[in-house]
Amino acid sequence: MALIRSLTVCVGLLGSTYAAQAHHSFGVLFDPAQTIAVEGVVSEFQFIAPHAYIRLDVTDESGTVVEWELETTSPGQLIRRGLTPETLKLGDRISAVGNPTRDGRPLLRLLTIALPNGEEKRIQ
16 A cells, blocks of 8 residues: 555656646747747737736738737846836837747747837847
8 A cells, every 4th residue: 555655656746747847848839949020019918927928919911910929938037138017018019039839829939029119138
């Protein structure tokens, strides 16, 4: 019985370690070998932990507005890079470069951002 309990605990610990590693392994969801650029209008800026998010309304080649989600780093790291909750406002036009998802969703791991005043910030 003690052996079964020990095995159960070991399997549980291994599973939680894998889940934590997968959460921080951007290479699983995002393709680090590719970068794409998008430009659009800020519709939301969630300055929250563990990762802040920017929602961006991007007009594609056909004229359709597609909502992109830009996943950033933590709020603390954003502040150290010069971005605060007041940096982006709804309606601001920005451009961004990041790693796309492997499955083609309109979601980027944000690497750099060009602010409305033209200033560029490296995020990752």
